[in-house]
Amino acid sequence: MPAPAAEAAAVVDAVLADLASAGHRGVVVDSPPGAGKSTLVVRAAGVLAAAGEPLMIVAQTNEQVDDLIERLGARSPEIRVGRLSAVDYAPSDRVRTHPACRVAAKVTDLGDPAVTIGTAAKWATVTEGTWPWAIVDEAYQMRSDALLRVAPRFARALFVGDPGQLDPFSTVELDRWTGLSWDPMQSAVAVLLRHNPELPVHRLPVSWRLPASAAPVVASAFYPFTGFRSGTGPGDRRLHFAGDVPPALARAAATGWGYEELPARFTLRTDAEAAAACAGLAAAALTAGGVTTSEAGVAPLTAARVAVGAAHRDQVAAIRSFLPAEARDVTVDTANRLQGREYDLTIVLHPLSGRRDATAFHLESGRLCVLTSRHRHACVVVARAGIAELLDAHPSTEPVHLGVPVKFPDGWEANQSLLAHLAA
Structure with a gap:
């Protein structure tokens, strides 16, 4: 088996070769968590x-736009970049540090840059001009109708994204489009490939974020047919606490995974005991003198490198209310807002904890995938006992529609796979 870096480089070279070829109008790149999507986007843009x-x-x-501009400035500072923005947009520090970036609300005010970058919503307002190439980042987060609005602006495109993450969502009724090949609530990539099945699809094979303890677990639960491996081996990353920590944190430091199981009970969505447990684990990790060792060196575990994830905003608010003063800078957020971000230690309030039912929202595999794939060293899951029994008592009852591609894995299977590992 080739080394991880060589295996990943071979796929990137194949992607760039397809971009150079005139045989395809589009190229799709699937990526597991932390496999270098943004690095690929920046490199392809430079080429x-x-x-x-x-x-x-x-x-x-x-946030994604500003992050890409910062990366473009670090890799190719000589390339002129135009940042499309709202009229009242104030450039962030990351944008201001780029030596050749101009910000404007209109394409005509950007000065003909080599790279023009903006959000899908902003590009949808552009009605003039065309570009030979487009790169669509996080393409699986993009609704297909959003792609249709920007498609007239480019001739060929590279689509990069993670098929295991959260699907696009909407607050309006969707039944009228269900089963149609251009259903706007499908991802941009799903609709693209349904109408253009001949397009080449590449898969990045290595996660540089997830440690060796996590990559097999996440791959088995959320990427059962494609898989990937970690860019690091067993023992390459270590999390050590100088002081005493709760058993779940100690297990996470030793094995990469921890499970804090609370007594079985049906609760309100804002379960105070579960929220306090999440906040307590975060505080304990910071006060115990945590130190991380990895290929990047040795560093203290600070609040900026710890995150707590939950499914709902009211749960996030409850967890924040329990954080002591020394842990106020810990990131606490929903899966939607944690997507794309990276930490050394993550603490996850399981979406099904304390529930009487298993709804489609709480069973969505992408939500649990995001929550359990943000870490470089360890992840601790907090949940009330009884989730496995809840899953057994609530098999999927969602209607099956003709013409709708079946998505694998489903949330039931993904939850059972992850719980089996945590229980072991």
């Missing part, structure tokens, strides 16, 4: 810009 082909980059959030 295309160096070849004299202006390109547009479509990201899904302003």
